[in-house]
Amino acid sequence: MITFRAASAKDLNDIVQMLADDELGSTRERYETPLPESYIKAFEAIDADPNNELIVACLGEEVVGVQQLTFTPYITHQGSWRATIEGVRTAASVRGQGIGSQLIEWAIERAKERGCRMIQLTTDKKRTDALRFYERLGFQATHEGLKMKL
Template identity: 50%
Template sequence: MPALIFRKAVQTDLRTLILLLADDELGQNRETVSDPIADCYIRALKAIEEDQNQLLVAVLEDDQIIGCMQLSYIPGLSRSGMWRGQIESVRIAPSHRGRGIGHRMIEWAIENFRERGCGLVQLTSDKTRPDALRFYSSLGFAPTHEGFKLSL
């Protein structure tokens, strides 16, 4: 297994992270790959950096970003004030898929949530991504809720 480094993403990572997020049909319709980087991404990264309950993670192998994910630490009143961990924007470079890296990323995220005192880890995946749905199920995530979104 190759050594992976998990670190907080920084502004110089943005172009690579945006390219990862735009790597499939859904992402191509949602992300804006441009040079220079669109201001919306710079503002978003700044907001993430300033929020102690957000962590944008760059995953590196041999000093190259090969994956990313965003972790959110969510306080809640329900379940006796339990904190939840939310995993979003999980992406792996196409050249690195099928090597167990996604599994290692999710394990790292779960351990990170445990260390922060979260009692539950949740995530969503678009219904049009059957491979992702199978992947998360194989890791023990159960589709216990129906999710809804409203674009504003």
């Protein structure tokens, strides 16, 4: 049975390993021992922010999935809140077992609990399987997203 909880600092190694364990992640993450200080500082900032939640999926005591939720108030949509899902990953050992779907379904319910009227995410255009996955869960590609690396 999969359970969900807020990530703790002791989960960081598992989280970064999952983020680095794919074609795109391996080029932008640094999974090494010890972890770079930037990951620790980012975790501390997320943990201290009431509008950010880093959530892990656990199979028993093993961390097998992760996602970050950010809750943002907007003037648009009549001053409503929305949730943004980022950094969704499952451990390679459990891919294809429905854990990713459970993570997203959990995030949708959490967004509803927080009073959000919309939930959004982005996925790299190179992740065609991820795009199909999110569409299967009810997400629609209604906007063209743009990013700029700084």
